[in-house]
Amino acid sequence: MFTRLDHVGIACADLEQSILFYRNTLGLEVFHQERNEEQGVVEAMLRLNGTDDGQSSYIQLLAPTRLDSPVGKFLRSHGPGLHHLALGCPDVDAVSAAVGDKRMNVLFRPPRPASMGSRATFLHPHECGGVLIEIVTAAG
Amino acid sequence: MFTRLDHVGIACADLEQSILFYRNTLGLEVFHQERNEEQGVVEAMLRLNGTDDGQSSYIQLLAPTRLDSPVGKFLRSHGPGLHHLALGCPDVDAVSAAVGDKRMNVLFRPPRPASMGSRATFLHPHECGGVLIEIVTAAG
Numbered sequence: 001m002f003t004r005l006d007h008v009g010i011a012c013a014d015l016e017q018s019i020l021f022y023r024n025t026l027g028l029e030v031f032h033q034e035r036n037e038e039q040g041v042v043e044a045m046l047r048l049n050g051t052d053d054g055q056s057s058y059i060q061l062l063a064p065t066r067l068d069s070p071v072g073k074f075l076r077s078h079g080p081g082l083h084h085l086a087l088g089c090p091d092v093d094a095v096s097a098a099v100g101d102k103r104m105n106v107l108f109r110p111p112r113p114a115s116m117g118s119r120a121t122f123l124h125p126h127e128c129g130g131v132l133i134e135i136v137t138a139a140g
Numbered sequence: 141m142f143t144r145l146d147h148v149g150i151a152c153a154d155l156e157q158s159i160l161f162y163r164n165t166l167g168l169e170v171f172h173q174e175r176n177e178e179q180g181v182v183e184a185m186l187r188l189n190g191t192d193d194g195q196s197s198y199i200q201l202l203a204p205t206r207l208d209s210p211v212g213k214f215l216r217s218h219g220p221g222l223h224h225l226a227l228g229c230p231d232v233d234a235v236s237a238a239v240g241d242k243r244m245n246v247l248f249r250p251p252r253p254a255s256m257g258s259r260a261t262f263l264h265p266h267e268c269g270g271v272l273i274e275i276v277t278a279a280g
Contacts, residue, residue: 001167004189005197008148008225012269021269025242026227027141048227049144049197052190057145057197059225081270082222085148085199087166087188102165129152129161130221 001095003053006088006136007045007060007115011071012080015042015063022046028059032116040069045115055088055138060115084122086134092119095135099123111137141235143193146228146276147185147200147255151211152220155182155203162186168199172256180209185255195228195278200255224262226274232259235275239263251277 012018022028031047046059062083064072074083089095092111100106107122114120117139125132152158162168171187186199202223204212214223229235232251240246247262254260257279265272 002188005145005148005199008145008222010225010269010271018269025239025244025268026273048142050192051197052192057189057191059145079270081265082148082225085150085222099165104165125221128165129150129158130219131150133166 001098002087002089002135004051004055004088005057006055006086006134006138007058008082009060009062009084009086009134010081011074011078011083012061012063013075015044015061018061018063019044022059022061031058034115035065036114037065038112039071040064040066041071043115051088053088053090060086084132084134086120086136088136088138090137092121092135092137096121099135106135111135141238142227142229142275144191144195144228145197146195146226146274146278147198148222149200149202149224149226149274150221151214151218151223152201152203153215155184155201158201158203159184162199162201171198174255175205176254177205178252179211180204180206181211183255191228193228193230200226224272224274226260226276228276228278230277232261232275232277236261239275246275251275 028046032045044061111119111121120136123133168186170184172185184201251259251261260276263273
């Protein structure tokens with residue numbers, strides 16, 4: 001079903017400050033940056049390594065563009081920190097169907113556009129031991 | 141400095157229940173299980189993929205063996221969920237020194253024994269935008 005640990009999403013108040021921390025303190029560089037108006041976030045992907053399914057693993061830094069976006073609400077209730085865990089698979093539609101068949105509430109069906117042209121859906125932390133789980137298929 | 145996203149640590153109240161969730165709902169199997177009395181945890185590593193530095197990426201499920209352990213305290217204050225992000229490197233001693241030179245407070249110097257014979261240290265969430273960051277070198 002899943003073939004890689006795709007990324008870990010981290011909520012931060014100020015994207016540029018977070019990018020500086022990861023670059024200056026940990027030596028990690030921005031691989032890609034984008035703005036997603038629908039989700040109300042700006043984000044930076046920091047690439048860590050290649051994976052044996054032909055893709056990569058990243059840290060994803062997420063900052064809200066508006067207070068009422070999901071990441072804005074998360075920051076207000078939790079403060080900055082670990083936000084979600086993204087598991088990569090070759091076919092997010094098939095995995096969504098398989099997980100839905102187990103009576104899990106799959107949040108977006110069909111999956112919606114996500115980082116770097118990927119397609120993704122989510123499982124709610126209430127059903128996953130407190131962890132927001134993203135299910136993602138890379139572009140191409 | 142870092143060559144892979146080594147694992148994501150998840151705090152859970154009941155290890156066996158969490159293992160069942162990840163197996164039955166997400167199809168992920170236990171690769172390794174151990175008990176660390178010093179840290180007061182039982183843990184299960186679920187392997188996701190190989191990485192291009194010759195190692196692997198995992199989900200690490202962590203449950204406390206006593207209420208006053210670090211994971212026990214985390215559960216009491218935060219509830220179950222994402223606990224830490226572990227970045228892999230070939231030489232945890234060298235990375236600890238390099239990060240310490242940037243005036244970061246490296247929690248364990250020398251690093252201490254961690255999962256599957258690895259050696260690891262940590263950076264405090266107060267200094268890392270709310271994220272507990274583990275720096276780890278695999279065994280061998």
